[in-house]
Amino acid sequence: KKSTAILREKKCLHTLTTAETSPFFIQLLCTFQDDERLFFVMNFAKNGELLSLINNREVFDENCSRFYSAEILLALEHLHRLGIVHRDLKPENILLNERMHIQVTDFGSALILSDRESGGEQVSSAPNPMASTGDDQNHRQRRNSFVGTAHYVSPEMLNNKLSSEASDLWAFACILYQMICGSTPFKAANEYLIFQKIINLEYEFTDEFSDSAKSLIRNILQKNASERLGANDDVQRDGYISIKSDPFFAPLATMWSQIHEMTPPVSDAFTNTTLNENHTKSVSENVEPGLAEKQITRIMGLALHEDYDKSAANPKQGILDIPAPEMIKRLETQRKSNEYHKFVDDQLILKQGIIEKKKGLFARKRMFLLTTGPHLYYVDTVNMVLKGQVPFSKDMRPEAKNFRNFFIHTPNRSYILEDTTGNAPEWCRVVEEVRDHTYGPPSDESPPNTNPRICNSNVSLRKISINNKKIR
Structure with missing residues (x-):
């Protein structure tokens, strides 16, 4: 199973890198291996995770939410046109490059639709995911489509139904909600209670949400996947036109094709200090930069020098x-x-x-x-x-x-x-x-x-x- 997931991620990254490219994805530069490990060499997202930016409430307002949700939507358009469903979209899997634009990563849980249609994606029966979740329980057999992270998982994935592009749209709406108010829509003390709230669509809006933001999120967070805004769009021809034409995105109506060239609405002071300072703290002082022979040797755990x-x-x-x-x-x-x-x-x-x-x-x-x-x-x-x-x-x-x-x-x-x-x-x-x-x-x-x-x-x-x- 682990090897299958690795091959799936490699295939997704290769497709995203070699097909008509999008600036909104991490790029796979090359791969190499030793006897036990496979290495992915990817471009470096200098400014870390989108989550860090969301958590800074002083700079992340609705205008910022609109910009970054627009980039995520364009990324999903591109991904779905290639026949790939991410299935684990969340702020931790959305990185920020040196210009503060998004780059989606982590395709270990992705679904390649052509594989499912050809029978390459195995489907097996699974127990209810809301059953016991103790630390010491035996590892449960899970349906191939039941993946993701609790706060962003869609109802159909909890009900053991096949995931689809609409599952990513659900996660998109959850992320937009989180960008606006700083927390996810479905909150509870544990995963079981979170799943109950998702199944019952139990969430509330705070005063930070405009009417247009509320309407867009409500129209996507529909229990029935086919009723979600965007689920019936012809993505190959028009992209997610119904979402892009929503009143929430009216300020970007004529700018969709230039978004990747625009300057993100984040203050330079925040970009140059807070994010870089956090990134510096996370880097070991003993790690020398580069991919020369010495660095590759160290990374692979060898001692040839x-x-x-x-x-x-x-x-x-x-x-x-x-x-x-x-x-x-x-x-x-x-x-x-x-x-x-x-x-x-x-x-x-x-x-x-x-x-x-x-x-x-x-x-x-x-x-x-x-x-x-x-x-x-x-x-x-x-x-x-x-x-x-x-x-x-x-x-x-x-x-x-x-x-x-x-x-x-x-x-x-x-x-x-x-x-x-x-x-x-x-x-x-x-x-x-x-x-x-x-x-x-x-x-x-x-x-x-x-x-x-x-x-x-x-x-x-x-x-x-x-x-x-x-x-x-």
């Missing part, structure tokens, strides 16, 4: 190099002041932080606690309940996908994790250090991979493990 950064591989003081008196003092302080001490069996917490732990469709915020022992516990911060731990062993292998997303591979399971603060490489580094201190480095890693396998350059390089299966 004499100038390998030994100081990074062998830090002067490791996380576990704690003198006994200091250990006692830190434990005493932890017992008194750290509310998570009760979950760690009186072990010293070496690193802790909120991580989104993903399983299937769902992502849950957990407090991860790396301790002596070693142990890696995770706690439900709402109910203050220990949910489990990632088992340590000499075969444990952390893998940074980028600055936010990472995996921890164990012999029986791979944990899919996201650190929204951009410190995924640091988590991988300390987990590897504790593993190596306890068990010694794995036999297949020489020297230890303490540098993050990502690069800071004018291109973005994405690595995908493929479990010893070569993909061409």
Whole structure:
């Protein structure tokens, strides 16, 4: 299944790059592989995710919402003309280039309509997605069309019906709602309640919405996919003409073909300071820019150069190099002041932080606690309940996908994790250090991979493990 998703994403990116191109998508520059991993080299979106811009309410007004929703709509037109349904459209998957224009990314969940029509997209029966969602439940078999993210998933995808272009239009309306008021239309304490609200169309407008914005969103957020505004447009001939001609987009009526050349309505001060400052903070200080031989070597986890950064591989003081008196003092302080001490069996917490732990469709915020022992516990911060731990062993292998997303591979399971603060490489580094201190480095890693396998350059390089299966 993982290999199928990788091939699907590669096919989508290749189509978007080689067909009549659109400026609103990340471009696949090339691919290469080693024995275990496939690497995607893509253009670098300098200004990060659209979500960061949306969250800055001082600059994101209705005019800004109109501009960026127009770019998203043009992107969907192009995508749907190529016969591709994204199925996981959300602000985190919409990046901003150096000119602050959007570039849609992440096609791992996409549906290529020609594959479904030819029988290449397998459909299987699935239980109701609103069933039990506990951390320890068995992985459920899911229908191919049931993908996406809880806040943006359409009713037909929850009801186990085939997704279509109209599913992306639903997500588009949810994003427009979020751009205007700062939060998604369907909000609840957990995914089950969110799904209930989606099925029942339970959402409200705040005072920030104009009448035209309310009307457009209502006309798209229809339970029946065929009744959504734009669902019956001839996209190949006219694009999403019914949406583009809606009163909400009246100020852009004569500008649709020039939008990609326009200056986005975002202040220069915000662009040059806030976004770039956030981006700089997310980049490891030890990562040298570029894709020269040395950088490629580091990214692939090899050690072919004499100038390998030994100081990074062998830090002067490791996380576990704690003198006994200091250990006692830190434990005493932890017992008194750290509310998570009760979950760690009186072990010293070496690193802790909120991580989104993903399983299937769902992502849950957990407090991860790396301790002596070693142990890696995770706690439900709402109910203050220990949910489990990632088992340590000499075969444990952390893998940074980028600055936010990472995996921890164990012999029986791979944990899919996201650190929204951009410190995924640091988590991988300390987990590897504790593993190596306890068990010694794995036999297949020489020297230890303490540098993050990502690069800071004018291109973005994405690595995908493929479990010893070569993909061409």
